[in-house]
Amino acid sequence: MSADQDRIHSIETEGLTRSFGRTEAVIDLTLAVPRGSIFAFLGPNGAGKTTTIKMLMNILRPSAGKATVFGVDSSRLGPEEFRQIGYVSENQDTIDWMTVEQLIAYCKPMYPTWDDALCGSLLRQFDLPPDQKIKNLSRGMRMKAMLLSSLAYRPRLLVLDEPFTGLDALVRDELVRGILELTQQEQWTVFISSHDVDELEGLADWIAVVNKGRLQLSESLASLQSRFRSVQVVVEGDEGLPPARPAEWMLPEKAGHTLRFVHSRYREGSEDQIRAMVPQSGRITAHPMSLRSIFVALARTYRISE
């Protein structure tokens, strides 16, 4: 194993910043993508996800800070690194005039690790017509073609920028299954951005959330799901919301005698803390949350706190 294959992180950024004129698209972003993880990069539209990816892929230069991919400064990424990176984006230009077969023939000589068997298998799995021109394919089929041309050389890092936007559920499911099968076999790192958390439910094992260019969190899905709880407190009295609430109580609301909120740092002893804050509290229930619920809670909180 070479030194860079020994690395714990496939991608690292430190204080990564990018401005367009006076607009700051990405601000002081520091994150690390563990090798072998499926890293979901979540955020609402305009959060700075695509700009971050473009800096990672050496398409845009950072205004400040730095990013490394496989330990190489992203602004120095060249053919050597791109032979190990697969990139698919909803915004990426395709070579429309080629047929699927011609696209494969064009891409193949660029990758020494191109796997014809895998390519054939993906062609069948994605049900792609080899003799059809890319421009005549549906959006979903076009994304499949791009994904095929980015998977068939077994990249060590797969970067997907909003790959499922506009695709129907069936196609999306096929793509997700395709990605999952391969990454589980190959221990690839997948960096996938989306504004729709539903797309990544059951796929990602590491989550980062970005909002207005700033990173809000970055941790493993297991850790996230262990600390986020949807809490319901039955309040025996007419008191409103406690005036001084801890910051980890997100989206608190009171309806009748029930106080609801999302606890972002739930652990043993949190129930005692709640009772201390709400003296008239009765029954307290805390439910584990889906990734979607956590993301919605985070997104709503950030908007509320603007």
Added chain:
Amino acid sequence: MNQTIHHLKKDVRYFRYFLAGWFLLILLRAALLQAVDPTVNVRSRFSFEMTLAVLTGLQLTAAVGIIAQLIQNDPLVSTTAFWLTRPVSRRILLAAKSVFVLLFLIAVPLLAQSALLLLNGIALGDFFWLSLESVLKLGVLFIPIMVVAALTPNLSKFIVAGTVTILAVILGHIALMLWTDRLDWPKGSLTLNFSQTLAAYLLAVFFGLVVIVVQYLFRRTARTAVLAVLALVLVVATASLWPWDFFQPRERPLEESFDLGSVSVAVDFSRSYVRPGGGLPEVMGELKISGVKPGFVVSPIEVRPTVRFKEGTAVESRVIHSFSSSEVAPLLDQRHRAISEALGQVKLVGARPAEWPHTGLAIFNQDQFERYKREPGRYSAKIEFQVLKYQIAGELPLRKNARYDRGSAHAAIESVNSGSRSCVVTVRQSNPAIPWLDFFSQPQEVRYLLRNKATKEALLGPNYAFYFYNYTRMDWPLGLMIPSFRPLSRRSTLTFGSAEVPAGAIDSSWFGNAELVRLEVVTAGRFSRTVQADNFVMDRNEAR
């Protein structure tokens, strides 16, 4: 190398139909230039020129379209281009695009041109220089298109940027001309104009390549665009202000047989007038040259006059002459004598006398002219002369298929029709001249005559000067585009004998003993003289 070929193949596949069209245009042009004789009659010449103009327009449009699309299929000004996230080296991409342009847009037209030139008997040395010149001109045309395409993201912005660039070049050039005129910047000679144009072309190619390489390697569009604009300013300025005249012919010592001491030069403005027509007011006076040894022609090439008016003001100007425009007395008389001398002191039968005794001796701008046109002044000028003489280049028996071949110059008699007082000779000639590099080694004039050695007489052709060389389009980059714009061979109908030939001087037996002589003018050196005249008035009519 393999990767370069791989990307080249992709572009060839994409452009295969466009390239087929491009090759067809080149073939059509080559066929037109080789097969069609534009000199048969006026209608055929018009059709020839029109077809050539349409083909040129189509070729230019095709070249612009292919180059723009070639570059923008893998755009440099983009964050979504397919190649950006693929293992495509920028160097290899640049190499693939460059090879495409070199191979299909430059080499193929050049091959077609080469085939035509070789078919028309060009000498190898001329072939080399002509090919080099063609590559330079095609480079000057194509490289700026590549620059604009490399700095724009799509075809519509390419068209806008291209239009703005062309307008900027035209306006910049006009502004510089006005500025230099106001500053009384020395006006260039013909050779200086060549030097300026060549320097500007070389700079355009050099900086264009630098801009393209920088943009491909670093993709910093704003900075590269600034570099391109600076380069453009430099190129436009060079085209007007470049001072070094590297084309200026070396000073050739005067031939010893030319007796400079006996030559006297004077100017006379007693019957001067302002040259009619547009342009700057040019005062035409009589240039009197005497004492020229027979066999030589003394021709002014530059007049640098200073006119001093009573109030003490001095106005300077500069007039450039060419040999072809100096068909004035006494030059015409000198020419007749020189031709006669070159042919062995023959008598020129029916040589017409000079009709135009005046030549341009001063030129003024409109302000100066309006201010001083009635004012008498003292004229003094330094006049630079070139000494020329005629020499026989070839003597052809007056019969069909007689040939003249020297280097790239060829001539063959196609038909001879002689009557009692006149003879019509059709000559097919080819001479692919090289405007820049061969201009000064080419004779300034080629002339055909009929000579009868027995009677020691000669007949001039109908036009006193016959110019085969077509230099009129030399600065137009399309002039050599795909392939040579200049007709490669042309048929000339030479009529000898006319109403000016005295009755009885020539008959059919005269033509039976005649031969066709090809004369060329060669330079025998230069000298300058200072002349003065006190009777100068810019506009004599107004002064009265």
